[in-house]
Amino acid sequence: MIRFGGIPEEFCQRDTAKILLTPLLYDGTSTWGKGADKAFEPFIEATENMELYDIETDSEVYRNGIFVAPALKNFKSPDEMAEEIYHHTKDLLEEGKFLTFLGGEHSVSIGVLQAFYEKYPDLTIVQLDAHSDLRPSYLGSPNSHACALHKASKNANLIQIGIRSMDIVEKQFLNTEKLFLAKDISGRTDWQEKALSLLTKNVYITVDLDVFDPSIMPATGTPEPGGLLWYEVLNFLREVFKRSRVLGFDIVEFAPNNLYKSPNMYVAQLYYKMLNYKFSNQ
Numbered sequence: 001m002i003r004f005g006g007i008p009e010e011f012c013q014r015d016t017a018k019i020l021l022t023p024l025l026y027d028g029t030s031t032w033g034k035g036a037d038k039a040f041e042p043f044i045e046a047t048e049n050m051e052l053y054d055i056e057t058d059s060e061v062y063r064n065g066i067f068v069a070p071a072l073k074n075f076k077s078p079d080e081m082a083e084e085i086y087h088h089t090k091d092l093l094e095e096g097k098f099l100t101f102l103g104g105e106h107s108v109s110i111g112v113l114q115a116f117y118e119k120y121p122d123l124t125i126v127q128l129d130a131h132s133d134l135r136p137s138y139l140g141s142p143n144s145h146a147c148a149l150h151k152a153s154k155n156a157n158l159i160q161i162g163i164r165s166m167d168i169v170e171k172q173f174l175n176t177e178k179l180f181l182a183k184d185i186s187g188r189t190d191w192q193e194k195a196l197s198l199l200t201k202n203v204y205i206t207v208d209l210d211v212f213d214p215s216i217m218p219a220t221g222t223p224e225p226g227g228l229l230w231y232e233v234l235n236f237l238r239e240v241f242k243r244s245r246v247l248g249f250d251i252v253e254f255a256p257n258n259l260y261k262s263p264n265m266y267v268a269q270l271y272y273k274m275l276n277y278k279f280s281n282q
Contacts (some may be wrong), residue, residue: 002068005047005272017065019275020097022088024108024250025073026081029144033221035255036105039267040071042256043102046268054273057280061272064279067097078107078143086111093119098278100271103252105221106133106148109206112250113149116204117156120247124157124200125149126240128233129208130182130224132163134170145221145253148206159198161185161236162211165224182211182226196239203240205249205274209267219263220253234273241277249274 003012004021011017027037053060072088075081089112092099101112106129117123127133127149134153138146146167152158153173164182166174178198180191210220213227240246254267 002044004044004066004068005050005052005062007052007062007066011062011065012067013065014067017067018098018279019064019066019100020069020092020095021066021100021102022069022092023071023073023102024085024104024112025071026075026104026108028075028081028105029078029107029139029141029146030105030221031139033255036103036221036253037073039104039254039256040102042261042264043254043267043271044068046261046264047272050265050268050272052272054276057276059276059280061275061279066275078141081107082111082143084111086114089115090119099248100275101248101250102271103250103254105145106206106208106252107143107145109148109250109252110143110151113152113156113204113206116247117152120202122157122200122202123247124159124198124203124244125152126159126161126199126203126205127208128161128205128211128228130162130164130210130227131208131222132160132166132170132174133208134173135167157198157200159195161195162228164226182228185228185232186226192236192239195236196243199240199244201245203244203246205237205240205246207249207251207270208253209251210253217263217266219255219257219260221255222253237274238277241274241281246278
């Protein structure tokens with residue numbers, strides 16, 4: 001049994017845990033930095049070395065139970081990956097747990113998102129990302145990391161936060177009313193209320209770690225300068241959890257560097273902080 005944070009076994013049981021964590025270990029279409037399929041073990045190791053009491057919410061969210069599910073991995077193609085994750089997520093949605101996922105490159109979100117927006121037609125997807133990921137196809141596949149939000153943008157209310165890099169082909173798929181560029185966020189707060197006003201009742205959050213500035217999150221496949229900082233992201237996420245019913249989330253594009261471990265803790269803390277926001281608002 002894998003125990004998140006080294007928590008007691010009584011909080012790791014599938015039957016009683018309210019939170020389910022599924023590793024999605026795939027890195028088949030990334031085009032620069034590799035290693036996102038090796039993210040899970042460094043992530044778990046970091047959780048075992050962090051404090052489990054959250055000062056901000058005055059809570060220990062692990063007491064709700066966190067079950068680590070078997071990883072999905074060894075996919076033969078991006079199409080097989082997206083299809084298998086989609087069907088697996090549909091099954092998980094029937095369990096009534098709070099679903100969380102750790103990638104993997106961002107393409108692992110394609111099947112997850114499809115399962116969610118099919119079940120919840122009013123779904124808002126909040127994407128925190130350096131890249132818009134709206135290409136209909138990339139290098140011969142519609143299930144590439146560069147296409148992670150294309151289908152979802154046509155089937156859900158997509159709000160994009162922190163974007164600062166894209167291909168010209170993606171412009172036609174942008175909704176500029178729901179697009180919040182990193183350059184318009186840095187040092188300002190007025191953007192946040194506008195973004196929050198676009199939420200529907202049901203929300204899914206997908207966090208590509210390259211949304212953060214590479215000065216604090218270098219361990220990702222395609223880092224981009226000019227990213228967001230820790231409290232800019234947390235302040236926004238806290239309000240999303242307050243104002244809507246967040247149904248689940250994923251964190252993707254963590255490519256560990258064995259020589260530099262602080263990003264491992266960064267990802268572990270982000271995951272745990274999001275859980276604390278979810279359950280402190282219930």
